[in-house]
Structure formats: C-alpha cells, structure tokens
Amino acid sequence: MGAEGDEFDDVLARARSGDERAFLQLWERLHPRLLRYLRVLGCDEADDVASETWLQAVRDLDRFDGGAGDFRCWLFTIGRHRAVDASRTRIRSRIRLLTAALAPRADPNPVEDEVLDGWSTQQAVALVARLPRDQAEAVALRVIAGLDTAAVAGILGKSPGAVRIALHRGLRTLAADPRIAGLQEVDQ
Amino acid sequence: MSADFPDGPGTADPSLDGLLRALTADGSADELAARQAALTLFRRSRRRPRRRPPFPVGAAAAAVLVAGGIAAAYAAVLPAPVQHIAFRMLDGIGVPDAHHRPPSPGAPPVASSIPSTTSNTAVSAAPTATAAPAPACPCHSVTPGPNAPPALVLAASRARITAGGGDDLSGRLAPGGRAEPGVGVWLFERVAGRRGWQVAGSAITDRYGDVRLTIRNLTGNASFRLTAPGSPPSLPVLITVIPRVYLDLAAGEAPGADTLTATAPFANAGDVVVLQERSDGKWHSVREHKLGRDHLTSFTVKVPGSGGGLEYRVVLPATITHGWSASGRVQVAALVTRSSRPHSQAGHELTTTSRRVLR
Numbered sequence: 001m002g003a004e005g006d007e008f009d010d011v012l013a014r015a016r017s018g019d020e021r022a023f024l025q026l027w028e029r030l031h032p033r034l035l036r037y038l039r040v041l042g043c044d045e046a047d048d049v050a051s052e053t054w055l056q057a058v059r060d061l062d063r064f065d066g067g068a069g070d071f072r073c074w075l076f077t078i079g080r081h082r083a084v085d086a087s088r089t090r091i092r093s094r095i096r097l098l099t100a101a102l103a104p105r106a107d108p109n110p111v112e113d114e115v116l117d118g119w120s121t122q123q124a125v126a127l128v129a130r131l132p133r134d135q136a137e138a139v140a141l142r143v144i145a146g147l148d149t150a151a152v153a154g155i156l157g158k159s160p161g162a163v164r165i166a167l168h169r170g171l172r173t174l175a176a177d178p179r180i181a182g183l184q185e186v187d188q
Numbered sequence: 189m190s191a192d193f194p195d196g197p198g199t200a201d202p203s204l205d206g207l208l209r210a211l212t213a214d215g216s217a218d219e220l221a222a223r224q225a226a227l228t229l230f231r232r233s234r235r236r237p238r239r240r241p242p243f244p245v246g247a248a249a250a251a252v253l254v255a256g257g258i259a260a261a262y263a264a265v266l267p268a269p270v271q272h273i274a275f276r277m278l279d280g281i282g283v284p285d286a287h288h289r290p291p292s293p294g295a296p297p298v299a300s301s302i303p304s305t306t307s308n309t310a311v312s313a314a315p316t317a318t319a320a321p322a323p324a325c326p327c328h329s330v331t332p333g334p335n336a337p338p339a340l341v342l343a344a345s346r347a348r349i350t351a352g353g354g355d356d357l358s359g360r361l362a363p364g365g366r367a368e369p370g371v372g373v374w375l376f377e378r379v380a381g382r383r384g385w386q387v388a389g390s391a392i393t394d395r396y397g398d399v400r401l402t403i404r405n406l407t408g409n410a411s412f413r414l415t416a417p418g419s420p421p422s423l424p425v426l427i428t429v430i431p432r433v434y435l436d437l438a439a440g441e442a443p444g445a446d447t448l449t450a451t452a453p454f455a456n457a458g459d460v461v462v463l464q465e466r467s468d469g470k471w472h473s474v475r476e477h478k479l480g481r482d483h484l485t486s487f488t489v490k491v492p493g494s495g496g497g498l499e500y501r502v503v504l505p506a507t508i509t510h511g512w513s514a515s516g517r518v519q520v521a522a523l524v525t526r527s528s529r530p531h532s533q534a535g536h537e538l539t540t541t542s543r544r545v546l547r
Contacts (some may be wrong), residue, residue: 023230027226028215031222035219058233125211174204
C-alpha cells in the first residue's frame with residue numbers, strides 16, 4: 001500500500017474522529033467498489049444493501065480498531081453479510097443482471113457515456129459475475145475490493161491456497177473470453 | 189491499481205488490463221449519487237448523545253446506541269432511503285417508519301392520483317387530503333433570515349429519471365425546527381419551456397411534519413416546489429428527464445447502402461439527432477437530422493468493403509425539455525464467405541452484406 005496506504009490510514013483516523021470530509025473521502029473511495037462487489041454477488045438491490053452496510057459501518061465506527069486494510073476488509077465483510085441477509089428475503093436475479101449488462105438490445109443506462117465508450121465497468125462486473133461463484137467472489141474481493149489473499153481467505157472461510165486457485169482459474173477464464181479480445185479490438 | 193492490487197495478475201496477463209482497469213475505475217456519477225445521504229447518515233451518527241446513564245456499562249452502551257437511532261428515526265430528518273433503513277432496524281422496538289407508515293384511523297383518505305394541469309404527470313400523495321387550503325403561487329419567494337433553517341423543504345429521490353418514469357418527493361414542514369403536523373401543503377410544478385407554476389398535487393403533513401408525494405409518468409424536465417400557509421415556499425427541485433433513443437439497422441433500397449433508423453419516443457418532433465461514427469477509438473459526429481412527427485428519422489450509410497466494419501450510434505443532445513441521451517452502438521459490416529471448390533481453378537468469393545448490432 002505504501003504512501004497511499006498511509007494516506008488512507010490518516011483519512012480513516014480523521015473520519016473516526018468525526019471529520020466529515022474524511023468520511024466522504026472514505027465513502028467515495030470505497031462505495032463504488034462495494035456496489036460492484038455486491039453486483040458480482042448477484043445482489044438484486046445493491047444500492048439498498050450498500051446503504052445498510054454503511055449504516056452498520058458508521059454506527060460501529062467508534063468501536064472499529066485497525067488500519068486502512070482492516071477497514072476495507074471489515075466493510076466488505078459487512079457487505080457480504082448484508083447481501084446474504086438480502087438474498088434470504090429477495091429473489092436473486094443474477095440472470096437479470098447479466099441480461100441487462102450484456103444482451104445486445106438491452107442498454108439499461110443509455111445516458112451513461114462510459115457504457116458506450118470502451119470498456120465499461122458495468123460490462124466488466126457482469127463478466128466477473130458470470131464466473132462460478134467461488135471464482136467470481138475471489139476475483140471481486142481481490143481485484144475490486146483490493147484485499148490481499150489472506151483477507152479474502154478470511155472472508156470466504158477458505159485457505160489462502162484455495163483462494164489463489166480460484167482467483168487464477170477465474171482470471172484465466174476471463175482472459176479466454178472472446179468478448180474481452182473483441183472489445184479491446186474495438187477500443188484500439 | 190498497483191496500490192490496490194500489488195501482486196495482481198494484471199501485470200502477468202496484459203489481455204486483462206482493460207478488464208481490471210474497468211473493475212477498479214473511479215466511481216461514476218451514478219455510483220456516487222447517494223453521497224449526500226451517506227453524509228447525512230454520518231452526521232446523525234456523530235450527533236448521537238453520549239451521556240453516562242445510571243446503569244451498567246454494557247446496557248448503557250446499547251441504550252445510547254438505540255436512543256441515538258430512535259432520536260434520528262423519530263426526527264425523520266434522514267433522506268428517505270436511509271430513514272427507511274433506520275426504521276427497519278428499529279421497528280423491533282416500536283419505532284414507526286415516517287415514510288412507510290400506514291395512515292391512522294382518523295386520517296383522511298389517501299388520494300390515489302392527482303393529474304397535473306400542465307402535463308400528463310400524475311402525482312399521488314400519502315398521507316393527503318383534498319381539503320388543503322387554497323394554494324398561493326410560489327413564484328415570489330419570501331427570504332428567511334440568514335441563519336434560520338428553511339421551514340419548508342423538498343427533496344427528490346432522484347435528480348434524473350428515464351422519460352415516462354416516476355420519482356418520489358419528500359417534503360417537510362418544520363418552521364424553527366419544530367415539525368408542524370396536519371397542515372395542508374401544495375406541490376407546484378413548472379414544466380420546462382412553459383411559464384408559471386401550476387398545482388400538481390396536495391397533501392397534509394403527518395405528525396412529524398412530513399409529506400411524501402410520488403410523481404408518475406414524467407415526460408419532460410420539470411421543477412417542483414412545496415408551499416404551505418405562512419411559510420416561504422421550498423427551494424425548487426429540478427428533475428431531468430432522459431428520453432431513450434434507439435438505433436436500428438435495415439437493408440437499404442440501393443445496393444451497398446443500409447438504413448439506420450433512430451427512434452426516440454419521448455423526444456420532441458424537431459429535436460436534433462446526431463449520427464456518430466466510431467474511428468480511432470472516438471466518436472465523431474457525421475450527420476444531423478431532426479426527428480419527425482413520428483419521433484424517428486433515418487440515415488443512409490454505405491456498407492464498407494469486405495473485411496471492414498463501421499460502428500454507429502446516435503446522440504440526442506439535451507434540450508430545455510430533456511437531458512442528453514445516446515443509443516447503443518450498431519455495426520455495419522460486409523461479410524465475406526469463402527466457397528471452397530477444390531476442383532475449380534481457384535476459390536470463388538461470394539460476398540453478402542451482413543449486420544451486427546453490438547449494443
């Protein structure tokens with residue numbers, strides 16, 4: 001993490017002491033990643049689940065003790081638990097997410113220029129979500145959440161070796177996906 | 189990227205660089221739309237009372253936490269989604285949800301739908317009544333004192349909506365910080381491109397001074413304000429409407445030419461539609477047409493030679509009545525099929541026109 005990690009530690013410390021700007025920095029940095037992770041999990045209402053995650057995180061911020069990496073891990077752990085809770089009461093619609101993001105006719109956000117110009121985050125998230133669950137989650141927590149292998153293993157309740165294997169297989173599958181090559185050609 | 193993924197596979201497999209960049213890109217405007225709600229949540233949590241109560245520490249901590257939450261929930265000052273979550277968390281101990289509360293037995297009946305006089309927008313309110321006092325036009329604002337909190341506030345759950353969709357508006361009447369229940373408030377609407385404010389609906393504040401109104405079938409940009417007797421009107425809330433625009437490809441009448449048809453059902457006749465062609469990784473505007481009365485217009489494009497392909501999209505620029513929109517992309521390409529004839533002198537090439545829609 002280096003200097004960036006130190007800076008993040010400082011932002012976290014200021015947020016814990018009630019600094020609104022610091023909290024917003026924290027939120028702006030992590031909220032988009034949290035949303036993407038929840039979407040990879042097939043969360044039908046990722047916005048709501050993310051709000052509930054932040055509600056708990058803010059509520060318990062005073063009791064949190066750790067650095068930037070720990071906070072990131074803690075936040076995504078809460079998010080995962082809230083997503084599991086949500087999946088018990090709501091119908092998961094992973095298929096719908098994929099349809100919305102990848103089907104040729106379905107462009108759910110025509111106003112978003114980034115969806116149309118080159119690689120879109122939405123398409124990338126949808127591609128990861130197509131992986132088998134263990135691989136998708138390993139890729140999401142490692143890449144999107146930016147957690148190290150040990151932290152991912154802790155969240156998933158697996159060994160670091162198993163996480164590495166799932167990550168490797170997931171990335172290999174993604175690299176072989178013809179849509180990646182095709183879209184990169186379009187962008188070049 | 190390297191900071192977040194120090195030993196990641198992105199460096200090992202360059203083919204994944206684009207994917208990894210997209211996954212770790214900065215948040216889009218859409219992803220950061222709940223910024224204000226998050227800040228409000230943070231503020232409320234920091235203002236929680238932390239007095240030492242006269243009972244054991246464990247119970248005290250729990251009580252303080254719950255008391256803070258209840259205070260925020262009863263105050264009903266959080267944005268609607270956050271407020272709803274707070275109430276959901278606290279409903280086990282009997283805190284009612286101000287935004288999802290069933291009307292009390294004595295409350296007036298909920299108005300189902302109130303059509304606006306200025307557009308085909310429909311507004312429903314809960315709780316509401318038909319007996320709100322005659323509204324005053326909000327065209328002239330009364331400026332409150334510099335430090336006084338606004339007595340009447342209005343907020344929309346979304347600032348941009350898809351044309352034909354709806355939005356939730358939340359209002360609160362609390363002059364001097366004290367909620368005023370049972371007061372009739374009026375929702376005024378000013379449709380973009382038209383002058384003057386028109387009544388769009390009415391409601392009566394609940395015991396927390398709150399009203400909630402739902403707009404349906406909004407087809408053009410519009411501003412909304414609340415008015416109440418004796419209070420300056422709320423600041424206007426602008427809702428931008430985004431009309432979808434579609435691009436479809438069909439074979440043209442002339443050989444070697446195809447027809448791209450742009451359709452924007454919620455745009456206006458006469459709105460400009462720009463055809464863009466993608467080259468060098470960027471979109472370039474190549475032609476402009478105006479939408480006809482049937483909300484569509486057509487462009488004729490040449491089918492490129494074999495082996496090539498061109499991508500197109502159409503953009504609907506923002507106007508006073510709607511926001512900016514773009515279609516998905518469509519590829520026009522020629523398909524070359526090789527017919528292998530081992531007994532002939534050479535392979536023959538049969539060329540047909542093919543189309544792919546990429547969207």
